[in-house]
Amino acid sequence: SQQGExxxxxxxxxxxxxxxxxxxxxxxxxxxxxxxxxSGRGLVHLILIRSNEREKHSGRLRVTLDTSKKSxxxxxxxxxxxxTASYFCALNFGNEKLTFGTGxxxxxxx
Amino acid sequence: xxGVMQNPRHLVRRRGQEARLRCSPxxxxxxxxxxxxxxxxxxxxxxxxxxENIIDESGMPKERFSAEFPKEGPSIxxxxxxxxxxxxxxxxxxxxxxxxxxxxxxxEGSRLTVL
Numbered sequence: 500s501q502q503g504e505x506x507x508x509x510x511x512x513x514x515x516x517x518x519x520x521x522x523x524x525x526x527x528x529x530x531x532x533x534x535x536x537x538s539g540r541g542l543v544h545l546i547l548i549r550s551n552e553r554e555k556h557s558g559r560l561r562v563t564l565d566t567s568k569k570s571x572x573x574x575x576x577x578x579x580x581x582x583t584a585s586y587f588c589a590l591n592f593g594n595e596k597l598t599f600g601t602g603x604x605x606x607x608x609x
Numbered sequence: 610x611x612g613v614m615q616n617p618r619h620l621v622r623r624r625g626q627e628a629r630l631r632c633s634p635x636x637x638x639x640x641x642x643x644x645x646x647x648x649x650x651x652x653x654x655x656x657x658x659x660x661e662n663i664i665d666e667s668g669m670p671k672e673r674f675s676a677e678f679p680k681e682g683p684s685i686x687x688x689x690x691x692x693x694x695x696x697x698x699x700x701x702x703x704x705x706x707x708x709x710x711x712x713x714x715x716x717e718g719s720r721l722t723v724l
Contacts, residue, residue, distance in 0.1 A: 502651070532712060541613075541700060541715035542652070587651055589713075595665055596642065597713060599652040 501526050503588045503600030511606040518575040520603040522588030523568075529593040531564060533573050536585045536602075545573075545586075575605075583607045611635070613703050614683075615716035623724050628688040628695070630719045634703030641684045642702040642713060643676060652700060658684060691723045
């Protein structure tokens with residue numbers, strides 16, 4: 500399967516702590532994207548990292564990509580209650596579509 | 610600039626009826642994608658369309674499901690003779706370019722319940 504596998508499936512942390520979630524895959528990618536989904540809502544794009552990039556930042560988000568290990572991580576620093584959501588990695592293999600992972604359900608405890 | 614608009618947001622159908630889901634992409638976007646999400650799961654790709662063309666329908670079930678993106682009007686995902694297993698959230702996404710170069714913009718989804 501070309502689907503990304505996310506780890507952990509669920510994560511609960513205290514507000515203010517950092518949250519880290521990982522995405523592993525099996526086939527070489529063109530780019531990897533992270534999306535957030537609040538309960539009952541659509542997906543919102545967070546960040547895109549290309550296969551020739553190793554790290555990207557956007558506000559409190561930091562994404563790393565290790566193509567040799569075929570894995571990526573999303574770090575959310577100084578978490579807030581509003582960060583409670585499901586987070587998905589999405590893989591592009593150089594074709595016209597994105598293949599989504601299984602998701603990590605993040606709960607921030609106030 | 611309105612986002613991706615999907616309607617209806619919620620749809621209830623009895624087994625055997627037809628479900629018709631609509632998606633208006635963001636202005637200027639010519640690439641439309643449909644995904645299905647079962648409860649507590651990720652999104653599964655169904656179909657990718659450009660105006661008047663189906664580019665990739667590798668995720669569409671072979672029977673009962675069809676999609677179109679006409680020259681004028683929204684993209685339509687049509688499910689004929691619905692069964693309980695079709696109950697899911699159906700998301701539409703659009704993009705000004707192919708997914709290998711950029712992000713997708715998602716609608717809020719259409720939640721289909723089959724009784």
